[in-house]
Amino acid sequence: MAYSHFSESNPELEPILAALPPPPPTFTEDLVAAREHFDTQFIEISRGFLRPNLPHATEYVTDDHKVPVDGGEVAVRCYRPHSLQDATFPLFFWVHGGGWVFGNLEQDDYRLRMLAVELHITIVAADYRLAPEHHFPTGLNDTYAILKWSVQNAQCIKADLSKAFIVGGQSAGATYAATLIHRAQRDKAFGQHRITGQVLQIPPLLHPDATPDELKGKMTSYVQNATSSLILWASHILDYYDKMQGSPSDPELSPLLQPSFAGLPPTYIQVCGADPVRDDGLVYAEKLEAAGVPTKLDV
Numbered sequence: 001m002a003y004s005h006f007s008e009s010n011p012e013l014e015p016i017l018a019a020l021p022p023p024p025p026t027f028t029e030d031l032v033a034a035r036e037h038f039d040t041q042f043i044e045i046s047r048g049f050l051r052p053n054l055p056h057a058t059e060y061v062t063d064d065h066k067v068p069v070d071g072g073e074v075a076v077r078c079y080r081p082h083s084l085q086d087a088t089f090p091l092f093f094w095v096h097g098g099g100w101v102f103g104n105l106e107q108d109d110y111r112l113r114m115l116a117v118e119l120h121i122t123i124v125a126a127d128y129r130l131a132p133e134h135h136f137p138t139g140l141n142d143t144y145a146i147l148k149w150s151v152q153n154a155q156c157i158k159a160d161l162s163k164a165f166i167v168g169g170q171s172a173g174a175t176y177a178a179t180l181i182h183r184a185q186r187d188k189a190f191g192q193h194r195i196t197g198q199v200l201q202i203p204p205l206l207h208p209d210a211t212p213d214e215l216k217g218k219m220t221s222y223v224q225n226a227t228s229s230l231i232l233w234a235s236h237i238l239d240y241y242d243k244m245q246g247s248p249s250d251p252e253l254s255p256l257l258q259p260s261f262a263g264l265p266p267t268y269i270q271v272c273g274a275d276p277v278r279d280d281g282l283v284y285a286e287k288l289e290a291a292g293v294p295t296k297l298d299v
Contacts, residue, residue, distance in 0.1 A: 007224055076127065080122040091161055095176045099172050169203075171201065178198070196266070198266075204258045225278060266295070
C-alpha cells in the first residue's frame with residue numbers, strides 16, 4: 001500500500017466530515033432522478049461557492065456553438081476576456097466530469113468565466129454524449145471532434161495556439177483529456193499545432209479490472225477508499241464503468257495502459273487522498289516522470 005498514508009485525514013477535518021450525510025448507495029438506480037439531482041443540487045452547491053467571486057459580465061465574452069459529430073451534434077461554450085483590441089489568447093480546452101453518466105456545460109461555467117478573466121486565456125468547454133445511452137467511445141470521440149474544431153476555428157474564437165495549447169479535464173473528463181493527448185500525439189492533424197500542456201484533476205486512468213500484476217501492490221485505493229469519500233464511492237465508479245460498456249483493457253479507456261508516455265506535454269495532476277481513484281493519478285505521474293515528461297503532482 002505505497003500511498004495509503006494519503007488517506008489519513010487531518011484531525012481538524014474529522015468533525016466536519018462526521019457531520020455530513022453519506023452519499024446514497026448508488027446514484028444511478030433512477031438515472032432520471034439522479035441526473036436531476038446532479039444538475040440542480042450538486043452543480044448549484046458548487047456555483048454557490050464561486051458566485052461571490054465571479055467577474056463582472058463586462059469582463060468576459062461567452063459564445064455557444066454546436067459542433068457536428070458522428071451521428072449528431074454536441075454543444076461547445078467558448079470563453080475569453082473582453083478586449084477592445086483584436087487580441088488573441090492562449091487556448092485551454094476543458095472537458096467536464098460526471099462519471100461519463102452525468103454533467104453538462106453548466107457545472108464548470110462559473111469557474112471557467114473566472115479563469116478566462118484571471119489568466120487572460122480563451123477556453124473551449126466541450127460537452128459530450130453520456131452513457132448509458134451512448135457507449136464508449138462515443139463521448140471520447142465527441143470531445144476529440146471538438147478538439148479538432150477548436151484548432152480549425154482558432155481565429156474565430158480568438159485563440160493563438162502558438163502562445164499555449166493546453167488540454168484539461170476533471171474526473172471522468174480527465175480520462176478523456178488524457179486520451180485526447182495520446183490521440184493527438186499520433187494525429188497528423190495536430191502536426192502544426194502541438195499540445196503544450198495537460199491538466200488532470202482527480203483522474204480515473206485505469207479500470208480496476210485491468211490492473212496489471214506489477215501494479216497491484218500500488219493500486220490499492222479502490223479498496224482502501226471504497227467508502228471514504230463523501231462524494232464518490234468505489235461502487236459508484238464501477239457502476240459508471242459498467243454503463244460505459246468499454247473494454248477495461250482498452251488503453252483509451254484506461255490510459256495507464258498506453259504503450260508509451262514519451263513525448264507527452266508537461267503535465268499537472270491533482271489527486272485527493274480519500275478518492276477511490278487516488279492511485280490512478282499517482283501511478284500516472286510516476287509513468288510520466290519515468291518517460292522524461294515534466295510533471296507536477298499535488299495531493
